[in-house]
Amino acid sequence: MVPSLVHRGKFSLLYDLAFTSDKIDSTIPFDIEEKLLPFQRDGVRFILQHGGRVLLADEMGLGKTLQAIAVTSCIRESWPVLILCPSSLRLHWASMIHQWLRVEASDILVVLSQSSSSNKNGFNIVSTMTKKDIKLDGMFNIISYDSVTKLQHTLMSSDYKVVVADESHFLKNAQAKRTMASIPILQKAQYAILLSGTPALSRPIELFKQLEALYPDVYSRVKDFGERYCKGGVFGTYQGASNLEELHTLMKTTVMIRRLKKDVLTELPMKRRQQVFLDLGEKELKNTKAIYQELEIIKNNIKSSQSKEEVDSLKFKEKHLLNKMYTESAEAKIPAVIDYLGTVIEAGCKFLIFAHHQPMVEAIHQFLIKKKVGSIRIDGSTNASARQSLVADFQEKESIKAGLLSIKAGGVGLTLTAASTVIFAELSWTPGDLIQAEDRAHRIGQVSSVNVYYLLANYTIDDIIWDAVQNKLENLGQVLDGEESSMEVARNSAITISSKQRTLDSFMKRCNSPNGSEAKSKCPRF
Structure with a gap:
């Protein structure tokens, strides 16, 4: 049965076929095009051939950010670009744009809620706290969903022809202020x-709100959409699910492209690393920046010293300060790490997160409890007899979404392949510790590519450890393998989520009856 929505005849204008495959491939800058995997090139073609109004719903970890950036490279005549995203991803977007499009850092404007001290790349940072009349005059303008409400008038009066909404499920609630403020901006673009x-x-x-943002003339009546696709719920008219196969087909025909890791696994490397740069405020970085200054003084004194005894004394002080910096960095990063995890949790993924210091481990643990996320915790206080039981729970129970592990205690001897996402809240001075920890998920039994995310912050110990880890690995590679090695960081990945997430595709498998009868019997009650 063809949906009544299609009978309105409004889909004839959906596609802008001016972008042929040849034109797309010749428009993408070579240094981006050569890095795109085949399915990612297909994604860029789909977006442009569908008029640039698309829901890119690839499973997390398949490079949606890079595909979106590649699309913007094909429509430079329509710049400037507006990026809407969760607050934890603003600097990540800035870094990716700077890296891939070679846009000057000063042309990338990032709106923060407070002054930033983590801007080593020289992005144009403005704060909603220090400036009331913000001019969004960057080539790329990046703001969080929470800031859209404050800046709606400015955004609506600006002529943004290109708008990217990352993690667009943040707009799922029609009553939320951020949704009401964001939808008109997307519709205007x-x-x-x-x-x-x-x-x-x-x-x-x-x-519905996401579809309405793309095609308000087609998806204009929530009543029609709800009656057709959202019946069967016990809490309200539109809380259920019906005619899902039809909805899936409708969306894929009109506005959505979605690929799963299991379907494109042969095109993916087995393990991919991503640096995620966190934004820390002046308050969080007060202690670490003070230590940095002390370290710089000691480093200069070591270089100028003529006495071995003095050098040894200075190096002892340097080591003490580095240990202090390690501890202070963990404390400083806690709020930003928690903010980032909130995004991951909302997506419903199954993941491992590694930390080193107890304050960080405890803060993450309490956050998981607060969010009512099923989890296991393995650190130095976990006795050996309990470990296997915890591992079994993580591997076998769908309700267990998070594995919280200390880098040392949880980094060896455990098989946790139920997760394909690994997050590091902190680093270790020993590269082998990090690789061992990564391989709790990347080992025999893993059926998906493993995506590893290192949460880093400038002006913390991360600046020092990351370089040290790279140098150590290069040296080890020369000795053991006869060639340099490194913790290669992939530049085409995004936040990941496990393949067991409950999305429209899982609805399709479990609730495939057009009349909704199977939906009521097979689907959980929403």
Whole structure:
């Protein structure tokens, strides 16, 4: 049965076929095009051939950010670009744009809620606390969803032809202020690219505002959408699910492209690393920056000293300060790490997160409890007899979403392949510790590519440890393998989520009856 929505005849204008495959491939800068995997090139073609108004719903970890950046490279005549994203991803977007498009750092404007002390790359940072009349005059303008409400008038009065909404499921709630403020901005743009590996977290009604943002003339009546696709719920008219196969087909025909890791696994490297740069405020970095200054003084004194005894004494002080910096960095990063985890948790993924210091481990543990996320915790206080039981819970129970592990205690002897996402809240001075920890998920039994995310912050110990780890690995590679080695960081990945996430595709498998009868019997009650 063809949906009544299609009968309105409005889909004839959906596609802008001016972008042929040949034109797309010749428009993408070579240094981007050569890094795109085949399915990513297909994604860029799909977006442009569909008029640049698309929901890119690839499973997280398949490079949605890079595909969106590649699209913007094909439509430079329509710049400037507006990026809407969760607060934890603002600097990540800035770094990716700077890295891939070679846009001057000063042309990338990032709106923060407070003054930033983590801007070593020289991005144009403005704060909503220090400036009330913000001019969004960057070539790329990056703001969080929470800031859209404050800046809606400015955004609506600006002529942004290209708008990217990352993690667009943040707009699933029609009553939320950020949704009401963001939708008109997306509707006004010529090109609106929505990115989400989980566009519907639990029920089809969560899709409506995203679809309305792309095609308000087609998806204009929530009543029609709800009656057709959202029946069967016990809490309200639009809390259920019905005619899901039809909705899936409709979306894929019109606005959505979605690929799963299991379907493109042969095109992916087995393990991919991503640096995620956190934004820390002046308050969090007060102690670490003070230590930095002391370290610089000691380093200069070591270089100028003529006495071995003095050098030894200075190196002892340097080691003491580095240990102090290690501890202070953990404390400083806690709020930003928690903020980042909030995004991961909302997506519903199964993941491992590694930390070193107890304050960080405890803060993450309490956050998981607060968010009612099923989890296991393995650190130095976990006795050996309990470990295997915890591992079994993580591997076998769908309700257990997070594995919280200390780098030392949880980095060896454990098989945790139920997760394909590994996050490091902190670093270790020993590269082998990090690789061992990564391989809790990247080992025999893993069926998906493993995506590893290192949460780093400037003006913390991360600046020092990351370089040290690289140097150590290069040296080890020369000795053991006869060639340099490194912790290669992939430049085409995004936040990942496990393949067991509950999205529209899982609805398709479990609730495939057009009349919704099977949906009621097979699907969980929403």
